Amino acid sequence: MIRNSHLPDLGDPPADMVVASEPLTIRVSAAVRLSGLSRSRIYELIQSGDLATHKVGRTTLIPYRSLKHLVIGSD
Template sequence: MIKRGWEKKLEPLTVRIATAVRITGISRSRIYELIQSGDLDVVKVGRATLIQYASLKALTSQNE
């Protein structure tokens, strides 16, 4: 499959809770605490809770 230049730079708009846990190493319960405190922006689509990827990146980059 041929990848175009713009395809390599694409990031997801949102990720599910399980994906956020896997890519950050933060526990599931801590993710929910961060959502409750407003530190992570979420979107509800039906029953699914989706975390905005930009919000997740901002959270993890502020600790650097």
């Protein structure tokens, strides 16, 4: 393991800590790239309620699980 001398060693994470291997949310532009769907189709799916979203200020975030479930049908 490479150690950076000016940063403190935080050790290993606790055993009960969940480390995400995929993002919690993605932006619409990332949903377009990942799914292969057009930007307008993504917004249609949002409008119809088939794709969940969360607004943070002016940013529309899509839960990654929602997009994954829509595209490949798994949770």
